Amino acid sequence: MPRQVNNATLELVRSFEGLYLEAYRDEAGVWTIGYGHTGFDIAGGAVKPGRKLADENEALAILRVDLDNVAKDVEKLLLIRPKAELNDNQFGALVSFAFNVGIGNLEKSALLRRLNGRDYLGTIPEFAKWNRCNGKVLRGLTRRRNAEAALFCSFPPPVISAS
Template sequence: MRPLNEATLQLVRSFEGLYLEAYKDEKGVWTIGYGHTGYDIAGGAVTAGRKLANQEEAEQLLRVDLENVAKDVAKLLLSRPQAELNDNQFGALVSFAFNLGIGNLEKSTLLRRLNARDYLGTVPEFAKWNRCEGKVLRGLTRRRTAEAALFCSFPTPVSIAA
């Protein structure tokens, strides 16, 4: 499995925010941690009154959630684009799918353009996904802009000690 880089984790953390107590999001879905909405072994389903012990627990949930989304994203990519994407590009797709659901990525023109290796045509497709129930949301517009910027950026080089 392709590991996610720190730039991806930072982007998701910054837009999801940290909530140690469950709350309902804009669509009425119970959420906790950094955007966790599903089941997990330790705590079961996210429901009213659920609390996390600390930021580390939220971080663990986030990493498991993003690993699962990354596996699903990888399955949607044709082999050549998957091999050609840098870590930031892949991370932008994972953030997109984590926020909107893998089904929305699967049916998107963004994915069709990406799999056709139309990388320049992929970038403006992020901006089209800034609505919730037909209404443009400022937060979604900002997130799609950040994902597109991550997609267009080169990963930070890692220095290797001699």
């Protein structure tokens, strides 16, 4: 079974993407809807001008599918040892990063090379290097990369079982 993203990751992505029930062009000129959705979905096809979602629940359902798909792609890029050693927040930080910059950019990044080399401390500053759009530093991307790095450095809350 593929690894699932945790709630901390879901909330990080939601907070930075924001909710848009009608399609719009993002800073890179890409048609986007919901919580950062840019691809296809079963109900409505491609994101294009005039595309609308019914409500936040539809946007959230699409986001969950998007994050699950990105999580599968991230897992494929991780070597066995880092994959086994990452906690849910570290994995989630990678999923958020790849959701935003694209899996291809993660694949060719020094961030992934450091992580797969088990240089976890060296991985952290690599997030900050991805704060530009069309060559321009964006404050929102800087904040997001800082939040992803913070998530990467944090531990998920313990699971308390009722016994």
